[in-house]
Amino acid sequence: MSLLSIPRSAGKHSKAALAGFVLLIVFSCTSLQFSKLGGVLLRDTADIGVEHVQPLSLYVEVGKLSTSAMVDIFSDSDEEIKISVPSDWTLREVRNTPAKDITSDEPTFGFSRWHLPAHSGVSFYAFNGPESILLHNPSGVQMKVNLVTVEIEAETVDRNVILVTDSSVTLY
Structure with missing residues (x-):
């Protein structure tokens, strides 16, 4: 098995992981707008x-x-x-x-x-x-x-x- 061949189950998990990562970024940016530290970052x-x-x-x-x-x-x-x-x-x-x-x-x-x-x-x-x-x-x-x-x-x-x-x- 080469590195280029990914099992089907990994594809499902990677999509879920990507969706979770995107949600994490969205919620982090939203919560930063209301935090004291967020003012510095934004x-x-x-x-x-x-x-x-x-x-x-x-x-x-x-x-x-x-x-x-x-x-x-x-x-x-x-x-x-x-x-x-x-x-x-x-x-x-x-x-x-x-x-x-x-x-x-x-x-x-x-x-x-x-x-x-x-x-x-x-x-x-x-x-x-x-x-x-x-x-x-x-x-x-x-x-x-x-x-x-x-x-x-x-x-x-x-x-x-x-x-x-x-x-x-x-x-x-």
Whole structure:
């Protein structure tokens, strides 16, 4: 018997296996659309993680135009904080500190982890701007987020203050 000759029973099983595989892919993609991780994989939601030790007041300003966005993040804390953003976001500007003091770790799993000194901020350009941002606070210490969202084409500005404890919240 050669490798090219497949028994009839294998043909039936391979059709069932193929059908099962297709269903698995369909259900996986469908469930990813509703999961937090799915936003990262499908790029309609951007995840941002913030690491800090003390209670934190964070300022986040998002300007959206068409499919791109500028995301400004400023920390009012006395401590260095770390933020993880999608690795395809480009650092645009640094505030209240020399540019050499803003460092980043090697991108991992599609994210870049930036180290922000006390009372400093950064601005990122997201060419493929997200439809929404999910902010994660794994530190277990409260964080107040002062959010400003600007829709340039719609000429609207929304302001919101969100208290985040040890969970994740959708900013917009």
